[in-house]
Amino acid sequence: MNSIDLIDVCAWTGDWNTLSVAGGAGAVRESLRACRVSQIQMSSLRTVWGHNLHLGNVDAYEAADRFDNVVPVPLLDPTLATWREELARATKRDDVSIIRLLPAYSGYTLDDPRVSACAEAVQAAGLILSVQMRIEDERRNHPNARVPDVPFEQITTFAHRHRDLPVVMGGAPWRAVLSGAKAILACDHVYAETSQMDGVDSITLMIEAGLGERLLFATHAPLFIPLAGVARILLDLSAETATAILGGNARQLLNR
Amino acid sequence: MLDPGGPVIDAHVHPLQNFGARRTASAAEDVTVLRAAAERAGVTQAVLFSLHGTVPRNPTIDECREANDYAQQMAEESDGFFLPFCYVTPEEPSASADEVDRCVGEKRMAGVKLWVARRATDPGLDPILERAVHWRVPVLQHAWRKTTGNLEGESTPADVADLARRHPQAQIIMAHLNGCNPRGIEDIVDVPNVCVDTSGGDPESGVVELAVERLGAGRVVFGSDAPIRHFGVCLAKVLGANLPWETKRMILWDNLQNRLPEWVRAGVIS
Numbered sequence: 238m239n240s241i242d243l244i245d246v247c248a249w250t251g252d253w254n255t256l257s258v259a260g261g262a263g264a265v266r267e268s269l270r271a272c273r274v275s276q277i278q279m280s281s282l283r284t285v286w287g288h289n290l291h292l293g294n295v296d297a298y299e300a301a302d303r304f305d306n307v308v309p310v311p312l313l314d315p316t317l318a319t320w321r322e323e324l325a326r327a328t329k330r331d332d333v334s335i336i337r338l339l340p341a342y343s344g345y346t347l348d349d350p351r352v353s354a355c356a357e358a359v360q361a362a363g364l365i366l367s368v369q370m371r372i373e374d375e376r377r378n379h380p381n382a383r384v385p386d387v388p389f390e391q392i393t394t395f396a397h398r399h400r401d402l403p404v405v406m407g408g409a410p411w412r413a414v415l416s417g418a419k420a421i422l423a424c425d426h427v428y429a430e431t432s433q434m435d436g437v438d439s440i441t442l443m444i445e446a447g448l449g450e451r452l453l454f455a456t457h458a459p460l461f462i463p464l465a466g467v468a469r470i471l472l473d474l475s476a477e478t479a480t481a482i483l484g485g486n487a488r489q490l491l492n493r
Numbered sequence: 494m495l496d497p498g499g500p501v502i503d504a505h506v507h508p509l510q511n512f513g514a515r516r517t518a519s520a521a522e523d524v525t526v527l528r529a530a531a532e533r534a535g536v537t538q539a540v541l542f543s544l545h546g547t548v549p550r551n552p553t554i555d556e557c558r559e560a561n562d563y564a565q566q567m568a569e570e571s572d573g574f575f576l577p578f579c580y581v582t583p584e585e586p587s588a589s590a591d592e593v594d595r596c597v598g599e600k601r602m603a604g605v606k607l608w609v610a611r612r613a614t615d616p617g618l619d620p621i622l623e624r625a626v627h628w629r630v631p632v633l634q635h636a637w638r639k640t641t642g643n644l645e646g647e648s649t650p651a652d653v654a655d656l657a658r659r660h661p662q663a664q665i666i667m668a669h670l671n672g673c674n675p676r677g678i679e680d681i682v683d684v685p686n687v688c689v690d691t692s693g694g695d696p697e698s699g700v701v702e703l704a705v706e707r708l709g710a711g712r713v714v715f716g717s718d719a720p721i722r723h724f725g726v727c728l729a730k731v732l733g734a735n736l737p738w739e740t741k742r743m744i745l746w747d748n749l750q751n752r753l754p755e756w757v758r759a760g761v762i763s
Contacts, residue, residue, distance in 0.1 A: 255674075258698045272494065374695055376639040377674060383640060415514070433695065437530045437720035442514055458698070464733035465696035468495055468725035472533045 242484040243274040244491075245466070246335070247310075247367070247407055247430050247455035250296050251282030255379050258459040262300035265459050266307060272463045274456070275484070278335055280310040285342050285372070286382070290314040291323045301332055310335045310367065314343040315355035324355070328362045334491050337367040337407065341384045347395040356395070360402040365490065368392050369407040371433065372460070389413040393420040396427045403490060405430055405453060411439040418446040428490065431482065432457035432466055440482070441473055453490070454483045495725065496535065497732060501745045503531065503539040503724065504633065505668055505692040505716030506575070508567060510546050513720040520566040527720065528574055534724035536717075540749075541567060541575040542606035542633070550644065551610045554588040557581050561596050568602075576757055578604040578633060583617030593624040603757045604631040604666075613648040613656035622660040631664040631752045633690070637672040650677030657684045664752050666714060669693035671700055671730075678707050688748065690716030691730050701734040701744070710740045714749040 248269065250262040259268070260282065269277055279300055281293035290312045297309035311327040313320055313336050327333045336359050340347055347368070359366050371386045378384060389409065396404040403426045406414070411434035414421070421427045429448070432455035434440060443452060456466035470479050509517045509527050517523040531539055543560035545552055552560070557580050564577040579596035581589035596602040605625045611617050613634055625632045634656065636648045643649060648656075650673045657665050665687045667673065671694025673680075681687040689704055691713065704713045717727035731744050750758060 256697055256699060257703075376637070376641050376672070377694065377697075378640045380640050412514075435695070435722050435726055436514060437509070437527070437723055438513075438515055439723065460697060462696045462698050462729050462733035464494065465726040465729035468534070468729045469723050471495065472725040473530075 241273070241480050242488065243272070243454060244276040244278070244484040244487040245269060245274045245456050245458070246278045246405065246453045246487055247432055248277050248279045248458045249282045249460065250279055250300055251293065253282055253460055254286060254382060255373065255377060256460060260459045262296070262304065262307065266304050268458055268463050269456065272456070272467050274463070275306060277307045278310045279307050280312055280337050285339060289317060290339065290343055291317060291319065294323070298330070308332055308334065310337050312337050312339060313355060315349070315351040316343060316345050320355055321358065324358055324362065328364070333364065335365045335367050335405070337369060339369045339372070341369070341371070341387050347387070347391045352395070353398070356399045356402055360399060365403040365405060367405040367407045368395070371408040389417050390420070393417055393427065396424055400424060400426065402426065403428065403493070407455070408433045408457065410434065411436055411443065414448070415439070415443055415446060418443070418448055421451055422447055427451065428453050428486070430455035431470065432461060434469060438473065440469055444474070444478060449478060449481065450486055452482045453487045495729070495732065497728060497745055498738070499742055499746060500537040501535055501715065501728065502749050503536045503717050503719070504666060504690045504714045504749050506531070506539040506541050506719050507721070508541065508543050508563060509720050510563065511544050511548050520563055521570050524567050524570040524575065528571060531719065531724050534728050536724050536728070538573070539575055540578055540603065540633070542578040542580050544580060544608060550608070550646065551584055552582050554582060554585045554592060557589070557592055561592065561602070565596070565600055565602070576603040576753070578602060578606040580606045580608070581621055583607065583611040583615055583621060586617045586620040590620040590624045593621060593628070597624070597628045597630050601756050603753050604633060606633050608635045609644050609647040611646045613652040618656060619659065622656065622663050626660060626662045628754070630754050631666055633666040633668055635668045636677065637669055637693070638674050638677045639672070650680035653687060654680045654684045657681070657687045661686055666690050666752070668716065669718070670704055670713070671695060671697055675703060678704055682707055688712040688714055688752070690714050691744070692716030692718035692727060693722065696726055696730045701730050702736060705736060705740060710743050711748055713744050715745045
């Protein structure tokens with residue numbers, strides 16, 4: 238396992254409304270280091286519930302400047318008037334590879350023309366777009382802060398409209414991914430991260446469905462226990478397949 | 494990192510026939526596939542209950558009997574790996590009490606399982622609990638606190654506390670720690686005959702630690718809810734928790750063993 242290059246494509250820094258977590262960037266990094274994660278793609282949680290999502294991005298940038306294995310994943314809200322400036326801020330850095338959208342939290346749908354314009358700009362910048370399907374199971378939301386999942390089909394339809402833009406589905410439950418395998422495989426640029434994929438043999442079934450090269454390891458730390466993210470891959474798969482999902486696929490995508 | 498450092502008993506497992514993404518052709522195949530998945534994660538013994546192949550929310554007593562026969566068959570095929578619990582319905586209290594006598598008294602099943610036919614506040618549960626107390630076996634009661642709304646017959650943690658207060662001699666395992674959430678933990682703090690299993694929900698940080706802090710280390714037992722959930726992911730909730738090793742071992746083994754009937758402990762795989 239020492240030789241495996243673990244790339245976590247979805248970790249966070251900050252606090253959350255329904256959980257008490259050690260969300261400081263240093264603490265998250267330590268918890269992932271215990272699981273031998275070598276690269277951490279990190280977004281900020283601080284303003285997910287705020288009016289201006291962009292204000293939290295500084296947390297991810299500061300974490301990346303402080304820790305050599307943390308890579309910032311800026312959050313973008315295409316309905317904010319200043320999203321182009323925020324994207325420009327990201328592209329000025331040489332370490333940003335992924336931009337993340339949180340449609341359910343920012344309050345828009347993926348068929349909004351502003352999202353298409355944003356997707357085109359992200360593509361033109363040569364970046365990857367991650368679309369978060371869920372951060373938290375709706376059944377566990379605070380009753381006064383409910384956020385339903387972004388429908389899986391909405392993401393695949395969006396991805397099919399932007400065929401030159403690599404799209405990563407964030408936080409997708411495994412049954413949605415497995416039942417939508419055809420829609421994912423219809424394009425060679427759609428990926429799914431594994432942080433919320435549970436169930437006996439779920440990853441194995443997705444590999445059997447041809448999704449092995451589309452799966453990217455993620456922990457969802459600090460909201461989830463990092464060891465859980467590693468366990469679902471390491472326990473069930475051959476070394477070769479586990480190595481690809483834990484880091485090989487992400488490395489290939491990031492270096493494309 | 495993923496080594497539990499000793500035996501692990503899982504308090505909450507269903508047959509693949511009920512919830513598996515991969516359906517199996519027979520109880521024997523169910524044992525082979527499910528046991529292999531459990532053992533890959535380090536689980537050495539597992540409580541098993543069937544909710545019937547069609548998983549009806551309001552099963553008839555005949556469907557419960559079929560489910561129990563299937564669980565019993567799996568237990569026999571597994572050479573002691575699976576410990577069957579008897580599934581019954583408070584919709585039919587008297588027949589369910591008889592079914593507990595058949596399964597626990599005659600077949601030596603290890604406990605009783607209640608799901609979502611009626612809430613735990615319903616008097617239909619009382620004859621069932623009385624038989625569980627008579628046979629000195631634990632009762633595992635499903636519970637959840639869903640923001641999206643519980644099913645009509647689905648118990649909340651407060652309902653489970655009510656059940657436990659009505660039956661202070663009963664040993665009750667409240668299922669689904671993560672689904673019950675921090676408010677649900679508070680509902681059972683002062684009801685010492687209820688412990689909670691760690692099954693169900695996502696592997697959220699800090700939840701097992703909170704349960705230990707509020708309930709004490711002796712009132713938390715490991716459970717997975719496999720095959721709905723992954724054995725290893727659920728085990729990581731305990732192994733990855735910020736708790737002393739001794740506490741983790743209690744959760745993974747001792748606490749449930751202490752609640753199982755003597756005939757199970759006598760044949761324990763250690």
